[in-house]
Amino acid sequence: MADPNGYPTSNTDGFDDDFPGDWPSAPVEPYSAPAGGIAARAMAARRGPDYFEGLNPEQRHAVETLEGPVLVLAGAGTGKTRVLTTRIAHILATGAAQPSQILSVTFTNKAAREMKQRIAGFIGGNVEGMAWLGTFHSICVKILRRHAELVGLKSGFSILDTDDQLRLIKQILQAEGIDEKRWTPKAFASLMDGWKNRALTPAQVSAGEAGAFAGGRGREIYEIYQDRLSILNAADFGDLLLHVITLFKNNPDVLAEYQRRFRYMLVDEYQDTNVAQYLWLRLLAQSNPNVCCVGDDDQSIYGWRGAEVDNILRFEHDFPGATVIRLERNYRSTSHILATASHLITHNEGRLGKTLFTDFEDPEDQKVAIASGWDSQEEARSIGEEIEALQANGHALNDIAILVRASFQMREFEDRFVTMGMNYRVIGGPRFYERMEIRDALAYLRCVLQPSDDLAFERIVNTPKRGLGDATLKLVHELARLERIPLMQAAFQLCQTEELRPKARNALKDLLAQFEGWRGQLETKSHLELTEIILDESGYTEMWRNDRSAEAPGRLDNLKELIRSMEEFESLAGFLEHISLVMDRDSAETMDAVSIMTLHSAKGLEFDTVFLPGWEEGLFPHQRSLDETGRAGLEEERRLAYVGITRARKKATIWFTSNRRIHGQWQSSIPSRFLDELPAEHVEIVEQSSSYGGYGGGGYGRSGMAASRFDRQDTFQNSYSTPGWQRAQKARSSQSESFERGRFGDSARKDGPRTIDGELVAKSVSETPSDYSVGERVFHMKFGYGSIISIEGNKLTIDFEKASVKKVLDNFVERH
DNA sequence: GGGGTTAAGATTTTT
DNA sequence: TCTTAACCCC
Numbered sequence: 031m032a033d034p035n036g037y038p039t040s041n042t043d044g045f046d047d048d049f050p051g052d053w054p055s056a057p058v059e060p061y062s063a064p065a066g067g068i069a070a071r072a073m074a075a076r077r078g079p080d081y082f083e084g085l086n087p088e089q090r091h092a093v094e095t096l097e098g099p100v101l102v103l104a105g106a107g108t109g110k111t112r113v114l115t116t117r118i119a120h121i122l123a124t125g126a127a128q129p130s131q132i133l134s135v136t137f138t139n140k141a142a143r144e145m146k147q148r149i150a151g152f153i154g155g156n157v158e159g160m161a162w163l164g165t166f167h168s169i170c171v172k173i174l175r176r177h178a179e180l181v182g183l184k185s186g187f188s189i190l191d192t193d194d195q196l197r198l199i200k201q202i203l204q205a206e207g208i209d210e211k212r213w214t215p216k217a218f219a220s221l222m223d224g225w226k227n228r229a230l231t232p233a234q235v236s237a238g239e240a241g242a243f244a245g246g247r248g249r250e251i252y253e254i255y256q257d258r259l260s261i262l263n264a265a266d267f268g269d270l271l272l273h274v275i276t277l278f279k280n281n282p283d284v285l286a287e288y289q290r291r292f293r294y295m296l297v298d299e300y301q302d303t304n305v306a307q308y309l310w311l312r313l314l315a316q317s318n319p320n321v322c323c324v325g326d327d328d329q330s331i332y333g334w335r336g337a338e339v340d341n342i343l344r345f346e347h348d349f350p351g352a353t354v355i356r357l358e359r360n361y362r363s364t365s366h367i368l369a370t371a372s373h374l375i376t377h378n379e380g381r382l383g384k385t386l387f388t389d390f391e392d393p394e395d396q397k398v399a400i401a402s403g404w405d406s407q408e409e410a411r412s413i414g415e416e417i418e419a420l421q422a423n424g425h426a427l428n429d430i431a432i433l434v435r436a437s438f439q440m441r442e443f444e445d446r447f448v449t450m451g452m453n454y455r456v457i458g459g460p461r462f463y464e465r466m467e468i469r470d471a472l473a474y475l476r477c478v479l480q481p482s483d484d485l486a487f488e489r490i491v492n493t494p495k496r497g498l499g500d501a502t503l504k505l506v507h508e509l510a511r512l513e514r515i516p517l518m519q520a521a522f523q524l525c526q527t528e529e530l531r532p533k534a535r536n537a538l539k540d541l542l543a544q545f546e547g548w549r550g551q552l553e554t555k556s557h558l559e560l561t562e563i564i565l566d567e568s569g570y571t572e573m574w575r576n577d578r579s580a581e582a583p584g585r586l587d588n589l590k591e592l593i594r595s596m597e598e599f600e601s602l603a604g605f606l607e608h609i610s611l612v613m614d615r616d617s618a619e620t621m622d623a624v625s626i627m628t629l630h631s632a633k634g635l636e637f638d639t640v641f642l643p644g645w646e647e648g649l650f651p652h653q654r655s656l657d658e659t660g661r662a663g664l665e666e667e668r669r670l671a672y673v674g675i676t677r678a679r680k681k682a683t684i685w686f687t688s689n690r691r692i693h694g695q696w697q698s699s700i701p702s703r704f705l706d707e708l709p710a711e712h713v714e715i716v717e718q719s720s721s722y723g724g725y726g727g728g729g730y731g732r733s734g735m736a737a738s739r740f741d742r743q744d745t746f747q748n749s750y751s752t753p754g755w756q757r758a759q760k761a762r763s764s765q766s767e768s769f770e771r772g773r774f775g776d777s778a779r780k781d782g783p784r785t786i787d788g789e790l791v792a793k794s795v796s797e798t799p800s801d802y803s804v805g806e807r808v809f810h811m812k813f814g815y816g817s818i819i820s821i822e823g824n825k826l827t828i829d830f831e832k833a834s835v836k837k838v839l840d841n842f843v844e845r846h
Numbered sequence: 847g848g849g850g851t852t853a854a855g856a857t858t859t860t861t
Numbered sequence: 862t863c864t865t866a867a868c869c870c871c
Binding site: 137138139165166167168189191192266267268270271302331332334335435436437438458461492495497499610611612628629630631649652653654655666670692693694 | 847848855856857858859860861
C-alpha cells in the first residue's frame with residue numbers, strides 16, 4: 031500500500047500484523063547500488079531528488095551512505111538534524127525500507143518530536159508509520175510491554191520516577207536497619223544508577239563496588255530493590271534499558287526478530303550514550319551493520335550521568351569498516367565565534383578532531399567580548415544594561431540568552447531583571463510533572479488504574495489529611511508484607527478487623543470506598559471528567575484552596591493545566607504512560623523575553639546574542655567537577671564552554687567578576703583558565719564604562735581558592751602574565767562611576783508581561799507613586815502575603831509572612 | 847497533626 | 862546565606 035505521496039506506509043503501532051510470527055523469513059533485499067559503482071556515478075551526475083537541495087557534499091555523503099556503519103561527526107551548527115531527517119527521507123524514498131523498519135533513537139522527547147515534524151515535512155504528514163522513532167526509553171518500553179513476562183514483569187508494569195525510587199530505597203534501607211544518615215537513599219540511588227548505566231545486574235556488580243555502600247551491602251540492597259520492583263510490577267528508568275538488554279541476551283529468538291525488523295538504525299547525540307545504550311545498540315546491530323550514529327565528541331557534557339565519550343571515540347573500532355564523515359561547515363556563527371570555540375577546544379586531549387569553519391565572513395563581525403566586573407551584581411547590572419541597549423536598537427529579546435554554569439547564578443539576573451522590568455524567562459528548572467501537586471494528582475490516578483501501585487497509594491493515603499497517620503500505615507504495611515499483597519488490599523482486609531481504632535478504620539474505609547467508586551466510573555465517564563471528580567471528591571483541590579501560602583494559587587492552576595493536557599489522550603492509561611516517559615512540557619511562549627538557562631540546557635539551541643557570565647575558577651570550571659573527576663572533569667567543563675560559545679550566532683560576551691557570593695559567603699575569585707585558552711586575535715577585552723569601586727588589584731589570584739589544587743598549575747599561574755589578563759585588570763581598576771543611574775522612568779521599552787517560571791506576570795516600571803498605602807495587606811506571586819511597611823514611589827517595602835522583609839515594585843503585588 | 851526549631855547541604859538533568 | 866527536610870513537642 032502506498033500513500034498519495036508515494037511513500038510506503040504501515041500501521042501505526044510499529045508491530046505490523048505480520049510481526050513477529052509472519053515476518054517473511056527471506057525478505058527480498060532491495061537493491062542498493064555500491065558506492066562508486068557505475069549506477070551510483072550515473073546517479074550522482076544527475077540532479078538528486080528535491081530533498082538533496084541545499085545539502086553540502088559532506089552532508090549529502092552522510093545522507094546517501096546507507097549501507098554499513100556510518101559515523102557522522104557533526105560539529106555545532108553544521109546541520110546535523112537536517113542530515114538525520116534527510117537520511118530517513120532518502121531511505122524511504124528509495125524504498126530501502128518501510129517506515130516501521132527504521133529504528134531512530136534520540137535522547138529527549140523534544141528531539142524526537144522535532145525530528146517527526148521535519149520528516150513529516152518531507153513525506154507529507156504521514157509519520158505515524160515511524161513507530162520506532164523515539165527516545166531510548168520510550169522504545170524500550172514498547173519492546174518491554176510486549177515481552178514483559180520474559181524479564182519477570184507483567185505487561186501493565188508501571189514506571190517509577192525518581193521520587194518513587196527514592197522513597198522505595200528509603201523503605202528498604204529502613205527495613206534493613208541501615209543508618210540513613212550515614213548511607214543516604216540518594217547516595218544509593220546514584221550508585222545504582224551508575225550500575226544500571228553500565229548495564230550491571232546485581233550479580234554483575236563487582237565486590238569492590240558493592241562494598242562502597244553500607245559496609246559491603248551494596249549488592250544485597252540492589253538485589254532487594256530489584257526484588258521489590260518486580261513484586262510491585264514496576265521498573266525504574268534504568269531498568270527499561272537493562273531489562274531489554276537482559277531480554278535480548280536471554281532470548282535470541284526475540285532479539286533476532288528485532289534484528290530482522292530494523293533494517294536501518296539511526297542514533298542522534300551518540301556522544302551522550304551510556305554503556306547500556308551502547309550494548310543495546312550493539313545487540314541490535316550484530317547481524318545488520320546499517321547503523322548511523324550522529325554526534326559530536328566536543329559536545330559531550332553528560333559524563334556525570336553516565337555518558338561515555340568513549341562510545342563515539344571507539345566507533346570505528348566497534349563497527350569495523352565504518353564510514354566516518356565530518357561535518358565542519360558551520361551555518362550558524364561568525365568566524366570569530368567559531369575560531370574562538372575551536373581554539374578553546376583544542377586544549378582537550380582525546381578528541382576525534384574537527385575544526386569548524388564558515389564560508390561567510392563579514393568584516394563587520396564582532397569579536398568575542400570579554401568583560402569583567404567587581405561582583406556578580408555588577409555583572410548582572412551591566413548585562414542588563416547591555417540588553418536594554420540592544421533592545422533599544424531593535425534587537426529581539428527572544429534572540430538573547432544568558433547561559434550560566436550553575437542555576438544559583440540565575441537569581442542575580444532574575445532579581446535585576448525584575449527590578450528593571452525586563453522580560454525574561456527561565457528555561458529548565460523544575461518540570462511540570464515533577465511538581466508536588468501534579469505528582470499527587472497522578473498518584474490518585476495511578477491508584478484508580480492500578481490498585482497494586484503501592485508507591486502511589488502511600489503518597490496520597492493521607493493527602494489531604496484524613497487522620498491516617500504513621501501508626502495506621504504501619505499496620506497496613508505489616509499486613510501487606512506478611513501476606514505479600516498490595517497495600518490497598520491489606521488496607522481493605524484490615525478494615526474488616528477490629529485492629530484499627532474506629533476513627534482510622536472509618537477513614538480508611540471511606541477512602542477505599544471512594545476508590546471503588548472512581549473505578550466504577552472508568553467506563554462511563556471520560557477520563558477528563560473522572561479526573562476532576564477524583565480531585566474534587568478526594569478533597570485534594572479543596573486542600574489547596576484552603577492553603578494560604580504563596581504557591582497555592584499556582585498549584586491550583588497547574589492542576590487545571592494537568593486536566594487540560596489530558597485532552598489529547600484517549601484514555602487514562604494512555605495519558606499515564608505518556609507522562610511517565612515524557613516529563614517535559616512545551617510551553618507556547620509567545621512573548622519577547624531574554625532566556626536564562628544553564629549551559630547544559632542550552633545544548634542544541636542558538637541565539638544571536640549570548641552572554642556567558644561567571645567564567646571564574648571554581649565556578650567554571652566547577653571545582654567539584656575537578657575534584658571528582660580530575661582531568662576528565664576539566665575537559666568536560668571545557669566542552670561545556672565550547673557548547674556555550676557555539677550557541678551564539680553573532681555575538682558572544684564572556685564575563686568574570688572578582689567577587690562572588692557562594693553559599694552566602696563572599697569569595698574573591700580569579701578568572702577562569704579557559705579565558706587564557708581563547709585566541710587573542712578573535713577576542714576583545716571590553717573596557718568597562720559602568721563599573722564602580724574599582725578593583726584594587728593585589729594578588730588575589732594566588733591567595734584565591736584552591737589554586738594549589740590545580741593540576742595544570744604552571745599554565746594557570748602564567749595566566750596572570752598574559753596580555754589579555756593584564757589588560758582586563760587595567761580596564762577594571764580605572765573606573766569609578768555611580769551605577770545607580772536612573773534606571774526607572776527612562777525606559778522606552780514597550781510594555782509586556784514579565785514572567786518568572788513562565789508564569790508570573792508584571793507590568794512596566796514607572797515613577798508614578800504607588801496608590802498602595804502603608805499597612806495594607808498584599809499578595810506577591812513569589813513571596814506570598816505580607817503587609818506594607820513603607821513606600822517610596824512605586825517601590826514597596828513589605829514584611830512578608832512567609833518570607834523576610836523585601837522591597838518590591840508595586841506591579842508585582844496585588845491587593846488582598 | 848500541626849507548628850516551630852534545628853541541622854544539613856547548596857553543579858550540571860533526561861528518561 | 863538560604864532553603865529544605867527532619868525532628869520534637871504539644
